Amino acid sequence: MPLYGESFTTWDSASFTRTVDGLLSVLLSLKKKPLIRYQKQSAMAKRLATEVQFQMQQEGQLFDFRKSDTPPILLVLDRRNDPVTPLLSQWTYQAMVHELIGIRNGRVDLSAVPGIKPELKEIVLSSDQDAYFQKNMFLNLGDLGANIKSYVDEYQTKTKSNMNIESIADMKRFVEDYPEFRKLSGNVSKHVTLVGELSRLVDQGNILEVSELEQSLACTDAHNNDLKNLQRLISSPKVSDASKIRLVQLYALRYEKFQGNAVASLIDLLYKNGLSEREIASLDTLMQYGGASQRQDDLFSNESILSRGRSALKGLKGVENVYTQHQPQLGQILEQLLKMRLKEASYPFVENPATAGRDRPQDIIVFMVGGATYEEARFVSMLNAATPGARIILGGTTIHSSQSFIQELVQTQRRMPSHGTDSARGRRSQGGIALQ
Structure with a gap:
């Protein structure tokens, strides 16, 4: 609907x-x-x-x-x-699952996960029925991994297992090698699988580096540095097209009123790196929806930033530090x-x-x-x-999630009576984006 x-x-x-x-x-x-x-x-x-x-x-x-x-x-x-909050990568458990995989009516579809066991193709995440999830749903990925590791360590001590566990991947192998642990641990083995998949997706999409720039765009005013990093990530084959679009969207929101903003050249760079006109048109849609003229409050004033501190993701090898200022x-x-x-x-x-x-x-x-x-x-x-x-x-x-947010805006614009066939290149000076 x-x-x-x-x-x-x-x-x-x-x-x-x-x-x-x-x-x-x-x-x-x-x-x-x-x-x-x-x-x-x-x-x-x-x-x-x-x-x-x-x-x-x-x-x-x-x-x-x-x-x-x-x-x-x-x-x-x-x-x-x-419009900034739904565009950002997430680093706490519940939010990460929804952003990277999706939570629908409390269910998570893991059928596309490589080597997934039949009983884990669809799992339920419920804070009412799953005590482990309730306890850990707001923890960042590093602390979550450390919690699971302590649980596995306790089991190893009881069973005198000497398998060396230092990473999320090690925990996944341990769960697979010890079927009796799956029986004893109940929900924990489910969460080992889920955290392992989150870790894989983070590595696959170079999300740590993407997120660091997202946080800079959302929370600081450092145009030259942001632009240089954004140009580099748009040209990187390791970064997904969806992440490239989101980064340019955040840049356009942050530097909309900045006289030297480079939205036009960034759009050209997106085209050069193979993104479609349809994907790039979502930038114009976002600005029509949530540009400065559409917002009641100054989203990027210093007063609106409640905390500028850094928060470290810690506890396991393979989980690095990332900005979580926003x-x-x-x-x-x-x-x-x-x-x-x-x-x-x-x-x-x-x-x-x-x-x-x-x-x-x-x-x-x-x-x-x-x-x-x-x-x-x-x-x-x-x-x-x-x-x-x-x-x-x-x-x-x-x-x-960031995907559902942009999809809703794009689908709405397509239903609008004024929606025409102009190209994204032709529209890019509209929607309040100041171009130089």
Whole structure:
């Protein structure tokens, strides 16, 4: 079911009805009648927020819950305000699986993995039913590998096995050589297989190097260095076409207003390296969707970067350091909301509350029109753990990977009445990309 109507500012009618019904169902199940705030610049967020408010009033008896001292907040946001987060490579377990393989209704299809055993061709990832996954879903790949290694080491000690295990590949061989370990370890052998496949895909796609440049583009302002590295990676046969496109998309977003930006020459370089016109056209689509003129907030201001620290992937040979500086813009919005500093001029209430509505909220339900990400889900989990008394829930029209995010935009643009047959070369000065 498509999300958008005939533009990036309008709902598909069936999708709108389904989203309203879904949000109302969530509120009823949680027994919450929230105050509703929305992102002012987003017509879709405003329409959704207004309709949910209207339906709560129409169904007053259903929403007649005991009032709390601090009313819950439903915050309706729009993905357009942060198109960077869904474009980035991920390094925590759940997010990596979704980005590199895909999670659909809690299931992961591993049938394409080389040498996969029949019982592992499709696996279930559920934080409710899988204690190991629940414990490790937000860990980075290195820490995850170290956790699995300690489990294998414990088994080796019990069985007096002396196989030398130093890498993820060694663990995969150990699981294959010791079928009794698979029986005893239950879910752990499943995760050894999954982590092994993630490691293989990281190596195959040169993702560590790609991710380092992604992080630089998302979090720092170093044009000359970024451009040099981007030109090198576009010309590298080790980097996938999808990664090359994403890097240019991030560059175009970051340096859209920079007078010396090199988007035109980068597009030419993409063509020279064999990318198709159809692939390259997605750059123009992204800028029409989430360029500076479409965003409410300054995505690249220093204020929007919550952390510039580095985080190391450690624990096993074969897993190197990588930048993980980026924090989703949602983090800043939620921190401002919890500190009661979120500007009403930018995030107004559907109905102005009494003074009680301006107290620090305890229960916050965030809904992202255009799709949330597992990186944002991880941030919400961390914020819940770090903020006593806060209970934040994140939802959205979907959970995006970089691939699904761009696919949704491209498919929407093809349905637009104004969509024509101009080439990507002919359109590349549009969509707010400043070309020199």
